[in-house]
Structures are given as structure tokens and as C-alpha cells.
Amino acid sequence: MRLTGAQIFVESLIKEKVEIMFGIPGGALLPTFDVLYGAALKFILTRHEQGAAHMADGFARATGKVGVCIATSGPGATNLTTGLATANMDSVPVVAFTGQVPTNLVGNDAFQEADTTGVTRSITKYNYLVTDVKELARTIKEAFHIARTGRPGPVLIDLPVDVQRASCQFVYPKEVNIRSFKPKYKGHPQQIKKAVDLIKESERPVIYAGGGVIISGASGELNEMAKITQIPVTLTLMAMGAFPTESELFLGMLGMHGTYFANHAIQNSDLIIAIGARFDDRITARLDAFAPKAKIIHIDIDPTSISKNVKVDIPIVGDAKNVMREINKLLNKLGPKNIEKRKKWQKQISQWRKENPLTYKKDRKLRPQYVVEKIYEVTKGKAIIATEVGQNQMWAQQFYKYNYPRHFITSGGLGTMGFGFPAAIGAKLAKPEKIVFDIAGDGSIQMNIQEMATAVNNKVGVKVAILNNGYLGMVRQWQQLFYKKRYSATDLSSNPDFVKIAEAYGAFGIRVSEKDEVEDALRKAISVDGPVILDFLVEREENVFPMVPAGARLDEVIRGLA
């Protein structure tokens, strides 16, 4: 069948089982949008391409499927970059399409032209400029394959408008074979055996699990490993939900704003089992003082993450689920050892936990931590929580108990303010039966507030909980602690009326200034069908603790201000 490039594009997406895509049309995409008109794909028109990218990202994080977004040439494409970089840092499978000027004008400084593949080269897993319509179908199939295979990531396809108009025979390839891209899924059996031996012998082990556990769908294997070995588990921000929070073995999050007992456990351990994590600087604090007495087993699908920051003793390249399954098999056979020493370790950790719980001042003032706790209670821990970045993000991690994978959607690697709201929209469209919240700061929410139009128009009932303290909170906190309270450019007391903004868009708005109004406001918001903004006026100078300041050792935890 002879089809145009634009038709091939849509047919290929259908072959890839894409049901929804996010974006904004433009001159360089006219042929494609003509084919999309009435096509079997749901198209969500956003109000900024950054919103589209984050929505595709949120959709992907909530489901594990590939998220799809589309933008026109020039400024449309460049507006995607923050979204692509966000997905890249957190290994999220996204395929982005951009229109481009006709092939004979590429490189000519044409109207709405940008060197899209050049600009996005370092923030995508891979990208393509399609110059021949006969290559288009294969390119799309490859792009989806690359996005979802191995360590996932964003892939961009730049589509000149003349290629969209050109035609050829449409053949969707049956398989993809990229000779230079063959990720390793099975761990080396000898390495696995060495790891199991180390685990048996260890006296003070800790499991350090990261986002890779969720991507791999390995929370079952993680639970099993902890159960067989009775080794305590700490999670990174990206892994929240992979391990039950109520478990005796759960240490909470580790790192800069991790719990006191998680950080101390790591620093005093003699063995760290790192799974699907990359020893990021938010986790390790001062590298030369990180876990001085510990041997390290590192299981990861990406060899570049292994021994990048921290030299490991037993590297195992492979998919987390597969490798853990093999390790668990061997562990089951061999049975636990060193039970007495382990009990001593457990006691030590319990003591640290008892003496240093996560806490905040409980008085009559409306504090942000209280709001998050209430959201947890009212949603019974079953909601999908997206966050913005900064203090709101940290409180959302600390005071909501995540017990299911893919229910915590946050920009961990890049730390993108403005991510949460569109990501929540993407997640709600992915999982309409779930309650979806965006826990936001007053700074972050203004970065993609325009997507409220998208939410209202498409009846996407996301609940935005703004922890409104009238500051760029996290920066203000650092200015308070380390810059003698010189609040340089962090004051947002001139914020607009967020309730009026919600109403201007046709959404529902509720303002809360008293502690005893919180629960009712939340219940009201959940009962409303469409999107809601909840403006919580919280204590202005509340700080996130614990905290490990920059340059400090991981166990030099500041538990609070005197």
C-alpha cells in the first residue's frame, strides 16, 4: 500500500500500540496533523510543548509503556528539551516527534528551523533525522525499541515536512536488529555466586535499591531477598513504593534528606547490595568518606553506572529482576548464616530508628508535613502522587507512605520544577481509576500552570495540592542555613490568587489556612470530578530535615535546628 510519510507515521504508532499522544501542531506538522484528524489515536493538545513532554513522561512512569509527544519545528522542538532531559536523567521511555523544515532548507536558517538533532543529542538516548520516507517505518520501530530496551530513555525523531508529504510502499518491519545495541539481561553466574557468598558472610549488610528495581518490575524479588536474608532495605527517591513502608526491615530513604537511621546503617555497614541504583551524589554525600567499611555488590543493567562514582567489589551487569531471582534461588538453598551477628545489627538499627524518627513540630500552625500526612490518610495510601521539586518534593516523599510501585512520580535526576503537574495529568490519563495528586510548591506550580487548560478541556481530574509558603522554599532553606538568611531572589510573597486562577480556567479552587480545614478540603477536592487546586497556606519558614549538607559525610546528619 502506498502511503505518505504522515500516514506511515500514524500507522506505525498504531502498530506500536500507542493509544494516546501529547503535543502541539505547527506549520512543519500540517501534513501529519491532517492524518491525525479522526485517527484512532487519542490526541491531547497541551498549552506548552514542555507540558506535552512531561505528560508523556508521567504516562510512561505510571504504566511502564512508552510515552509519546509531538512538537513542531524550531521553537516547538526546543520547548521539548527540558522534558527530554528530565526523562533522560530518570531513564523514562519516551518517543518524541518533531516537525522540521523541508530537507532542502535544513541548515539554511529557515523560518522556525532549529538544529533539533544537534540540540537534543546529549539529552536523548538516541535521535534521528529522517531524510528519506522509505526509512521512516523502520526508524519508528527502532526508536520504540531503543526507548524501552535495556536502560530506558527518550528517543527523538525529527521529521522534515517534505518527508511527511512524500510517499512510498508501507512495510512495517517485523523485527529490529541494531548490531551495536544488545543489552545484557542475564547476570554472569560466577559473579552471582560470588555475591551470594559475600551476602552469607556479611555481618552488617544493607540493601540499597534504586529506580531500576521499579523499571525492572522487581519489587517482588526485592521483598523475597529481604525476607530470606532479613537484611534491612533502604530506597532511593526513585524506588519509593518498591518495598513496604511498614516492614521492620524498611529503613526509609537514604541520602541528603534521607532518614538518620538509613544513613547510619549505610555508613556502618560491611556489605552494600546495590540494585538498580547509581550512587548519585544526593545519596553518597562526601564520596571519599562513603561507606568506609563496606564491600559493594552492584547489580545494574547499565555498565557505565557500575564503578562510575564508587569502586565496587562485585559488579553484576544484568536486569535486576533476573539477577535477583538467581541470587534468591541460591540464597534459599544455602540458608541464613551469622544469625547472631545479624540480630545485633538489627538491634542497633532499631535503636537508631527509635531515637531518630521522622518528625515535625505538631502545634496549631498549618505545617506542610501535616498536609501530606492527611493526603495519605484520606487516599488510604492508594493514590498516585506526583511532585514538583524542592521542599514540596521532600515532604511528599517523607510523609506519604508508598507501598506500590509506579505510584510516586517525581523528577529525581534532573530535579525539574514544573514537572509534577503535567506528569500528574499524564498519569491520570494512564490510570483514570486512580486518585492522582500533584504535591507542589507555589514556585513550581507556576512553571506549567497553563496546563490547567489541558486538564479542564480533557476532564482530567488531577488534584493539585500547593504547599504555599510564598518562597522558593528549598533555596530559601539553604540561604537560611548557609548564607545567613540572605534571601536573595527567593521571596514569592507576590504570588497570584491560586483559587482565582483555578476558577479562571474553569476548574475548582479551595483555599485552606487552618489546620482543621485540611481534611474536609481534601475530601471535597476528591469528590469533585474535574481538576482542583488546593491552596494550602503553610508555615513560611518550615525546613526539611534531616539534612546532610553539601561537603559533609553521609552520617553527619542535621536532625533539626536547635
Next chain:
Amino acid sequence: MRHTVSVLVENKPGVLARISSLFSGRGFNIDSLAVGETEQHDVSRMTIVVKGDERILEQVMKQLNKLIDVIKVTDFVEQRHLERDLVLIKVNAGKGKRSEVLEIVDIFRAKIVDVAPNSVIVEITGDEEKILALVNMLKPFGIKEMVRTGIVAMGRG
């Protein structure tokens, strides 16, 4: 430490840009980079000379391997291999000095490929050591200009 890394890549537009932005983005130091087609038309070979310690080199190798267009990466440190660089040197060789320059060129089995009233262009192919030796012998005469292709390398046998 100096490492010669040979990278087999897909012969596609953008691959060179991808590799050089990998190096610049991660702060790896490139001493030289040579690239050209191999005996297979759809495959190119890049020879890159990198300076760094073992840890840096391990990251360089892994990051290169991770790139989708990279087919194979070889570090020539352990292997026996040949290295060649082709260099053109424009050196002062006016009246009286020309015969001395020619003598040196002869000894190194290099070639004169251009003659002008006050200078000649010398062409030499060789490994790093040989080229350095020739350059040092020619320096006293005054080197006006020099251009190199960068090292290409191949495993022996």
C-alpha cells in the same frame, strides 16, 4: 597515561558529533582523533588518543560502548599494535640551509613534497616517537606550519 582507543562505528551522519560531544560532555581529554571508512562501506573506524588514569579510561570505554552507533571498542594498551600518523611540516629552507634540511629528511626516510624559495614541505609517516624526533631536528631551522592527521592504529597479526 596515554591510551589509543579504536572504535568501530556505524557510518552515518551525526556519529562523529555524538562521540565528540560524549568526550566534551564528560570532560575526557582527546589528544587526537582520526576517522575514516573501513573495508566495509557502512562501517567507519575512529582512532582516538585519550589521556587519563585507569578509572577515566574505564569510563571512556564503557560510555563509548553504550552509544548506539558504536559497534566495537578496542583499547590497544594490552595488545601488540602499530600506530601511524601522517604529518606535513613547512620548514624554513632558504639558501645555504636547504641541503642540511634535505639531509635530515633523507635520514628519516621522509619526503619533500613541495619546494619554494625559502621553505620546503616535508611529509612523514610514522609512530609518535619517530615524528617527535624529526620535529625536534627540524625545529632549529624554524617550523612555519605543521598539520597532522592524528594516529591510526591496528592490532598486529
